Amino acid sequence: MVLILGRGLGCAASFLIPVALARVFDPAGFGTYKQLFLIFATLYYIAQAGMAESLFYFVPRDRDGGGRYAVNSVLALAAMGVLTCVLLVALAPRIAGFMGNPELVSGIPWIGVFLLLMLVSSGWEILLMARGRYRQAAVAYAGSDVLRALALTLPGVIFGSVTAVLWGAIAFALLRIGATVATLLRGFPREAARPDGARFRRQLAYAMPFGAAVVVEILQTNLHQYVVSAQVAPAVFAIYAVGCLQIPLIDLVAGPSGNVMMVRMSEPGTGPAARLALFHGTIRKLAFVFLPLAAFLMVAARDIIETLFTARYAASAPIFVAWSATVVLAALPTDCVLRVHAGTRDLLAINVLRLLAVIGSIVPLMRVFGLIGAALATAFGLLVAKGAMLWRIGRLLEAGPVRLLPWGALLSAAAVAAGAALPVLFAGPFLGGWPLLRLVADTVLFGSAALLLFLLLRGRPAADPPIPLRSTGSCAVSQAS
Numbered sequence: 253m254v255l256i257l258g259r260g261l262g263c264a265a266s267f268l269i270p271v272a273l274a275r276v277f278d279p280a281g282f283g284t285y286k287q288l289f290l291i292f293a294t295l296y297y298i299a300q301a302g303m304a305e306s307l308f309y310f311v312p313r314d315r316d317g318g319g320r321y322a323v324n325s326v327l328a329l330a331a332m333g334v335l336t337c338v339l340l341v342a343l344a345p346r347i348a349g350f351m352g353n354p355e356l357v358s359g360i361p362w363i364g365v366f367l368l369l370m371l372v373s374s375g376w377e378i379l380l381m382a383r384g385r386y387r388q389a390a391v392a393y394a395g396s397d398v399l400r401a402l403a404l405t406l407p408g409v410i411f412g413s414v415t416a417v418l419w420g421a422i423a424f425a426l427l428r429i430g431a432t433v434a435t436l437l438r439g440f441p442r443e444a445a446r447p448d449g450a451r452f453r454r455q456l457a458y459a460m461p462f463g464a465a466v467v468v469e470i471l472q473t474n475l476h477q478y479v480v481s482a483q484v485a486p487a488v489f490a491i492y493a494v495g496c497l498q499i500p501l502i503d504l505v506a507g508p509s510g511n512v513m514m515v516r517m518s519e520p521g522t523g524p525a526a527r528l529a530l531f532h533g534t535i536r537k538l539a540f541v542f543l544p545l546a547a548f549l550m551v552a553a554r555d556i557i558e559t560l561f562t563a564r565y566a567a568s569a570p571i572f573v574a575w576s577a578t579v580v581l582a583a584l585p586t587d588c589v590l591r592v593h594a595g596t597r598d599l600l601a602i603n604v605l606r607l608l609a610v611i612g613s614i615v616p617l618m619r620v621f622g623l624i625g626a627a628l629a630t631a632f633g634l635l636v637a638k639g640a641m642l643w644r645i646g647r648l649l650e651a652g653p654v655r656l657l658p659w660g661a662l663l664s665a666a667a668v669a670a671g672a673a674l675p676v677l678f679a680g681p682f683l684g685g686w687p688l689l690r691l692v693a694d695t696v697l698f699g700s701a702a703l704l705l706f707l708l709l710r711g712r713p714a715a716d717p718p719i720p721l722r723s724t725g726s727c728a729v730s731q732a733s
Contacts, residue, residue, distance in 0.1 A: 258390020262397025263500030272405045274494070274561045276412055283486030284355045285414050286493040290481070291347065292363050294474050295340075296370060298467050299332040302459030302596070304375035305466075308514055309458055309591070310451070311382035319440030320448035324455055325375045326432070327447060333368035340364035351481045355414075362418040369425030373432040380435065381511055392431070400424050458596065465599035472607035472633050476626040479614060492623050494561050495571025499549065502582050505541050509534055510588040517592040528649045531589060532658045538583040539658075539665035544702050546579035547669035551676040552694040558687035574627040581634050583665075584657075586641035593648050602644075606637035664709050672702035 303325045310321045341361045348356035380389035403424035407416035480492045513534045554569040610633035617625030646656045675697040683690045
């Protein structure tokens with residue numbers, strides 16, 4: 253909850269960046285901005301190669317050597333940043349040609365610099381959380397996100413150009429590097445905060461399969477946007493990008509919940525039964541957030557899009573309905589459980605399967621449904637991956653299909669979501685006026701119905717199978733080799 257509250261302010265500020273810039277730039281300019289930051293978002297996680305996320309695994313297990321793992325991570329990330337920046341500068345004309353937008357040539361080098369600087373500081377909040385400093389991590393998340401929103405939005409609004417946005421982004425990234433260095437100096441003695449070859453080799457053994465899994469995950473996550481970008485003009489891509497709107501509440505709730513679950517699962521003496529109980533407890537909380545949220549986004553899609561991005565992006569609403577289906581699956585923090593068990597090879601194999609599912613479905617679905625089909629292909633790939641991860645988790649936690657998930661809680665959350673959506677569906681055709689007023693009416697109707705149903709159910713699942721909490725011994729965590 254501390255992390256969720258800390259990230260709330262920051263996520264709200266970050267959410268307003270595209271909302272503000274969509275009003276400043278015309279659709280073609282906004283499409284260029286979205287394409288540039290699509291390149292950044294793709295390479296940011298790929299270039300980390302699992303080194304930042306490896307801190308979640310190693311720091312809680314080696315408190316004395318945490319500083320050395322952190323320095324190893326920073327140095328490796330800096331090297332990857334330099335390499336990625338050089339490649340972006342060299343390949344800028346080809347990238348712009350593939351994405352069908354010559355305006356990208358001048359912006360890609362600056363995105364490369366921004367990417368380099370952000371990679372160096374990408375493990376900052378992770379290091380704080382891995383050491384159990386949740387309050388400090390919450391402050392870091394909130395302060396960083398608010399500052400990023402100001403650094404990107406104000407130059408864009410004042411100067412009205414994408415280049416100004418990129419300069420603001422670079423200034424923000426420099427400040428993050430300073431904060432990362434300060435955290436290392438304050439958190440670890442000088443003799444502990446230095447590179448360590450033996451620990452670096454262990455990090456690589458863990459991070460390389462995980463990094464490969466992330467590469468595949470990012471490719472399949474962003475493939476639909478590249479496919480659309482290569483086929484349509486920047487202004488049309490802007491329509492699609494708005495339809496794939498990222499709701500900050502999802503990361504705000506799911507990210508910290510999954511991270512805390514991972515840390516608690518990694519505590520000594522936590523066996524399969526206790527880990528299953530932690531998995532169930534996290535799902536119960538997330539289900540009552542994400543299932544109703546997905547239903548609301550679907551029934552209020554048109555009013556949400558027109559309120560945030562004006563009526564000229566009304567064509568994004570049907571895409572947003574399809575995209576919102578992915579919110580339901582956010583209630584299952586499956587990848588976190590695999591990472592606790594060092595299942596990076598499992599993640600890699602499952603993400604390859606997910607990528608193949610997207611590749612195999614995106615063209616047929618786009619032929620039938622147009623731009624909506626690209627969003628549906630992404631949702632289908634995620635569904636395939638979640639199913640595969642649940643199968644693997646069942647074996648790790650020694651639980652069959654009946655015991656693996658808290659089915660009662662999931663059914664109760666689904667009932668709340670479906671019941672609350674009905675008043676909005678029935679009243680929608682009779683609501684007129686400004687989009688903001690319609691959205692307020694949607695929210696009141698949905699929220700009132702959801703609260704009533706939740707109270708009727710008393711927020712409790714209907715008879716989940718009991719989980720034995722007797723000690724089963726510590727679950728051995730396999731070391732990645």
